[in-house]
Amino acid sequence: MRASLRTIISLAAFVPMAAAGSEQDQIAKVCKPADAEDCIVREFKHTLEASKIRGRIVYKNYCVLCHGETGMGDGRAAKVHTPKPANLVASKAPPEYIDLIVRKGGEGVGRYRGMPPWGDQLTDEQIADVKNYLVALRRP
């Protein structure tokens, strides 16, 4: 029972990765570079690529104010916050933590209250999208 559960979990982790490769090929076949983003969001809406594109839109609408255009924590409202907004490019937080702090806000996870709770404002899809965008934004 326990071993089979582990198998299912490892399979579940493996399948999306295996699918991602073929998705890239599919996207490259169908979408022309000129309108690649529109095409990906339209034709491949369930892929990670589409999620990251939608996530960038969420980010530019809501997060950019404090975290800045490039995610460095230098948005126009950064000046009224101490401590400063997090540098998301340098973040090493696990994706589940991003999900939690986005939904509950800084205060909700015992950190600085400057980060608002977005659980009421954003849909589950928007939160998943912005999480995928943020993970992709990171630089080692």
Place this chain on the structure above:
Amino acid sequence: MNAVFKTFALASFLVMFAAGAHAGETVVSQKNKDFSQKSLKIKVGDSIAFRNDDPFFHNVFSLSDAASFDLGSYAQGQSKSVTFKKAGTVEIECSIHPNMKMVVEVQ
């Protein structure tokens, strides 16, 4: 007699002072993702209490030179107040709802 007069004068002064301080606070409601007033004229030293009348979080902040602050995010029924200490135009915003804006003229 003189002492009674002094006490009376002091009491009147305190009442006036308290009334003056009270008159300087305006309540602005945050409802339907909007501020209840789009613009407001107040005097230096006056304050505004922002009350959240929506069943979800709002925030209040300003980046204007005349007043820059962040009152944080707060839930329905809660209210946060800020005192304006400098004359000028103050643009008030909500970080959760980028379309929420109002302008306060501090004179």
